[in-house]
Amino acid sequence: MGSCLTVGPNEALVVSGGCCGSDIKTYVVGGWSWAWWLISDAQRLSLEIMTLQPRCEDVETAEGVAITVTGVAQVKVMTEQDLLAVACEQFLGKSVTEIKGVLLQTLEGHLRSILGTLTVEQIYQDRDQFAKLVRDVAAPDVGRMGIEILSFTIKDVYDKLDYLSSLGKTQIAAVQRDADIGVAEAERDAGIREAECKKEMMDVKFKADTKMADSKRELELQKASFNQEVNARKAEAQLAYELQAAKEQQKIRLEEIEIQVVQRKKEITIEEKEIDRTDKELIATVKRPAEAEAYKMQQLAEGEKLKKVLIAQAEAEKIKKVGEAEASSIEAVGKAEAEKMRLKAEAYEQYGDAAKTALVLEALPKIASKVAAPLARTNEIVILSGEGSRVTGELNRLLAELPVSVNALTGVDLSKIPLLQKVTGSA
Numbered sequence: 001m002g003s004c005l006t007v008g009p010n011e012a013l014v015v016s017g018g019c020c021g022s023d024i025k026t027y028v029v030g031g032w033s034w035a036w037w038l039i040s041d042a043q044r045l046s047l048e049i050m051t052l053q054p055r056c057e058d059v060e061t062a063e064g065v066a067i068t069v070t071g072v073a074q075v076k077v078m079t080e081q082d083l084l085a086v087a088c089e090q091f092l093g094k095s096v097t098e099i100k101g102v103l104l105q106t107l108e109g110h111l112r113s114i115l116g117t118l119t120v121e122q123i124y125q126d127r128d129q130f131a132k133l134v135r136d137v138a139a140p141d142v143g144r145m146g147i148e149i150l151s152f153t154i155k156d157v158y159d160k161l162d163y164l165s166s167l168g169k170t171q172i173a174a175v176q177r178d179a180d181i182g183v184a185e186a187e188r189d190a191g192i193r194e195a196e197c198k199k200e201m202m203d204v205k206f207k208a209d210t211k212m213a214d215s216k217r218e219l220e221l222q223k224a225s226f227n228q229e230v231n232a233r234k235a236e237a238q239l240a241y242e243l244q245a246a247k248e249q250q251k252i253r254l255e256e257i258e259i260q261v262v263q264r265k266k267e268i269t270i271e272e273k274e275i276d277r278t279d280k281e282l283i284a285t286v287k288r289p290a291e292a293e294a295y296k297m298q299q300l301a302e303g304e305k306l307k308k309v310l311i312a313q314a315e316a317e318k319i320k321k322v323g324e325a326e327a328s329s330i331e332a333v334g335k336a337e338a339e340k341m342r343l344k345a346e347a348y349e350q351y352g353d354a355a356k357t358a359l360v361l362e363a364l365p366k367i368a369s370k371v372a373a374p375l376a377r378t379n380e381i382v383i384l385s386g387e388g389s390r391v392t393g394e395l396n397r398l399l400a401e402l403p404v405s406v407n408a409l410t411g412v413d414l415s416k417i418p419l420l421q422k423v424t425g426s427a
Contacts, residue, residue: 013043056068071134083146
């Protein structure tokens with residue numbers, strides 16, 4: 001059986017011993033390790049920084065002057081595996097105070113040995129170099145103990161014989177003397193320099209005045225040139241402005257004209273639409289009713305005309321029927337008369353053709369009066385034809401058929417009579 005041991009990053013855990021007499025040592029920094037009961041040994045070593053203040057009193061320097069030096073060193077145990085093992089061999093089981101005592105004695109020994117090789121001036125005036133030298137000399141020795149010197153500085157240097165203060169007084173007196181000499185030389189040099197400076201100042205002032213006058217003259221010339229150029233540019237700008245204003249005014253006028261044209265076009269369009277509307281209104285209110293009324297009148301006229309035509313046709317048909325009936329009656333009478341006349345003709349056969357003809361001609365008026373008797377009772381005869389030539393043709397046809405009818409009734413060919421040939425031929 002055993003236990004699990006843990007350690008923080010500021011400590012090193014060393015576990016030694018184990019089963020079967022093992023001599024393996026385990027070094028753990030900021031981790032854990034297993035330790036067997038009774039047969040394993042676990043110890044801890046601090047890894048925190050240790051501050052040391054080595055002090056060497058009345059140590060003689062290379063010139064035999066006894067001085068006291070106090071320093072400050074920051075050291076710690078190194079964590080590399082080999083160096084940590086060395087540090088554990090040296091300090092494991094010791095307290096931090098005991099470790100500090102060992103390291104302090106080591107540093108004080110090196111500090112004493114180095115003080116004996118340097119002068120007071122070297123130690124006092126160049127403390128950083130002195131501290132570096134101590135650190136470089138002591139670092140290998142403390143390193144072999146697994147310790148690292150992080151920093152080493154000289155805190156204080158003094159002596160009991162006022163050597164350092166005397167050294168300071170001498171230095172102060174020399175500095176004061178040098179200062180007085182420097183002041184005198186400086187005043188002398190200052191007087192010489194002042195005279196030279198005044199001369200240079202006058203020369204510079206003269207040159208400056210000359211340059212100032214030249215600059216002023218050039219400035220006036222430049223001002224005049226600038227004013228001339230500015231005036232010219234102003235005139236050009238004014239002309240350009242006026243020209244641009246005229247162009248803009250012209251553009252505005254053109255735009256106004258375009259606007260007027262557009263407005264006029266719109267007015268014309270509106271007027272055209274108004275005209276169209278008026279035309280449509282007139283068509284709707286006047287033309288259409290007029291056309292409807294004309295169409296009505298036309299239809300009424302056509303109806304009246306058709307009525308008259310139908311009435312005329314009916315009357316004509318009536319007359320035709322009456323005429324046909326009377327013609328049949330006359331034809332019968334005529335046939336009877338013809339038979340009578342034939343008998344007479346046979347009786348008067350001895351009179352010859354001249355007698356027959358005379359008789360026929362004598363009977364024709366009577367026949368015509370009988371045929372025309374129905375027409376005498378007719379008030380109006382409507383001929384359904386608008387052509388005058390048609391009426392003439394009908395009359396000619398009737399006249400041409402008259403000899404045929406007489407020939408059929410009497411047997412006398414009227415076309416052979418010279419007088420009748422002329423009448424029918426002219427017809």
